[in-house]
Amino acid sequence: MNTINHIAESYVKLSLNIGQHCEYYVDAYYGPEQWRPSTQKITLAQLKENALTIISAAELLNDVQINGQQARLDYLTVHLRASLAYIDKLAGVKLDFRSECKALYDVVPTEYDEAHFDRVLIELDALVPGKGELNQRFNEYRSEFIIPKDKLSEVFDAAINEARRRTLQNIDLPTNENFDVELVHDQVWTAYNWYKGESYSLIQLNTDIPIYIERAVDLAAHEGYPGHHLFNSLLDKELYNDRGWVEYSIYNLYGPTSLLAEGSANYGIEVAFPWQQRIIFERDTLFPLAGIDQSKAEVYYQTQTVLHKLSYADNMVAQRYIDNEITAEQAIGLLMKYSLFNEERARQRLSFIERNRSYVITYNYGQDLVRDYLATQVTNDSHKELWLEYLVLLALPKTGSMMEKPT
Numbered sequence: 001m002n003t004i005n006h007i008a009e010s011y012v013k014l015s016l017n018i019g020q021h022c023e024y025y026v027d028a029y030y031g032p033e034q035w036r037p038s039t040q041k042i043t044l045a046q047l048k049e050n051a052l053t054i055i056s057a058a059e060l061l062n063d064v065q066i067n068g069q070q071a072r073l074d075y076l077t078v079h080l081r082a083s084l085a086y087i088d089k090l091a092g093v094k095l096d097f098r099s100e101c102k103a104l105y106d107v108v109p110t111e112y113d114e115a116h117f118d119r120v121l122i123e124l125d126a127l128v129p130g131k132g133e134l135n136q137r138f139n140e141y142r143s144e145f146i147i148p149k150d151k152l153s154e155v156f157d158a159a160i161n162e163a164r165r166r167t168l169q170n171i172d173l174p175t176n177e178n179f180d181v182e183l184v185h186d187q188v189w190t191a192y193n194w195y196k197g198e199s200y201s202l203i204q205l206n207t208d209i210p211i212y213i214e215r216a217v218d219l220a221a222h223e224g225y226p227g228h229h230l231f232n233s234l235l236d237k238e239l240y241n242d243r244g245w246v247e248y249s250i251y252n253l254y255g256p257t258s259l260l261a262e263g264s265a266n267y268g269i270e271v272a273f274p275w276q277q278r279i280i281f282e283r284d285t286l287f288p289l290a291g292i293d294q295s296k297a298e299v300y301y302q303t304q305t306v307l308h309k310l311s312y313a314d315n316m317v318a319q320r321y322i323d324n325e326i327t328a329e330q331a332i333g334l335l336m337k338y339s340l341f342n343e344e345r346a347r348q349r350l351s352f353i354e355r356n357r358s359y360v361i362t363y364n365y366g367q368d369l370v371r372d373y374l375a376t377q378v379t380n381d382s383h384k385e386l387w388l389e390y391l392v393l394l395a396l397p398k399t400g401s402m403m404e405k406p407t
């Protein structure tokens with residue numbers, strides 16, 4: 001293990017072996033087939049020893065062995081430490097929510113309390129028509145904006161085409177890039193991008209829960225362009241294929257890359273669709289396709305702006321639930337109150353939190369961090385430059401602490 005490439009290879013093999021202990025851990029792998037572990041599991045104690053050995057070897061690399069790739073090594077080291085923390089977690093070590101955020105995602109997110117969200121609810125209450133309890137009233141109101149199931153494919157295709165068109169104005173995509181969309185059931189998530197290598201993704205949409213009209217652009221940009229599909233394609237092409245950096249042939253779900261993956265996928269929605277342009281596209285193109293009354297768009301998007309201010313409520317609930325401060329029923333109550341979910345959706349979200357725990361912070365804090373980081377990189381107010389810096393970040397990724405303290 002005397003070069004950075006050896007460290008990278010050991011990291012990939014370690015990750016694949018951790019994946020033998022947790023089926024969700026390895027989200028994508030398109031590296032050498034012969035590196036896949038045999039069905040024989042390596043014990044967690046042995047994996048921990050392996051991780052510590054690789055970390056020590058990384059720390060001992062000299063300048064010649066690093067070969068001018070210090071930033072690459074820093075990124076890799078943060079990932080190795082996160083892998084070690086995840087091995088400990090699998091072995092039963094308990095971390096509180098905030099420590100887990102730091103250990104796995106390399107950040108401790110900003111926190112907000114109920115008083116903060118209560119003020120946002122007052123704002124929302126004033127916008128939603130009718131009288132009575134807000135959750136029920138809001139859910140009744142937004143039911144007018146559900147995409148009918150038989151229109152889902154058509155609306156989603158239109159959103160994807162537009163997201164792709166806007167992205168292509170700023171980057172040449174690999175000529176073979178492609179993905180399929182599949183409608184599925186019984187999942188804790190609403191949509192998922194499974195990157196399969198060679199610039200191909202399978203995007204799955206969970207149709208058990210209603211898909212509101214704004215979700216079409218959200219999902220098209222987040223899962224597709226310029227979100228996960230583009231991000232994975234760039235890592236695969238630019239870093240794994242062109243530079244031979246093998247650590248980018250694997251993507252560990254419970255690790256620092258997820259903060260950038262989810263954060264950039266969420267912020268990418270704004271990059272591809274600045275708010276006013278987005279409203280116009282949805283109102284004039286998607287509303288008619290879905291058979292929704294265009295005259296209702298303006299107020300609806302006002303409610304969406306306010307709703308977005310509640311996104312950190314998810315973290316508050318997850319933190320209290322993971323740290324055993326509240327019961328499952330209390331968590332569902334809080335999700336209904338502050339995320340405005342109906343009961344069924346709140347239960348689904350709690351299942352997501354139970355499985356993925358502190359991962360929830362990658363969506364909202366990740367998004368804010370990517371936005372703030374890019375603001376430090378863009379020197380004038382040009383949207384073209386924002387696109388450029390966004391793509392630079394995707395093709396040469398940074399962990400949370402690196403984005404928090406840009407050099």
Ligand SMILES: [Zn+2]
Nearest residue numbers: 222228262265
């Ligand atoms: Zn995502």
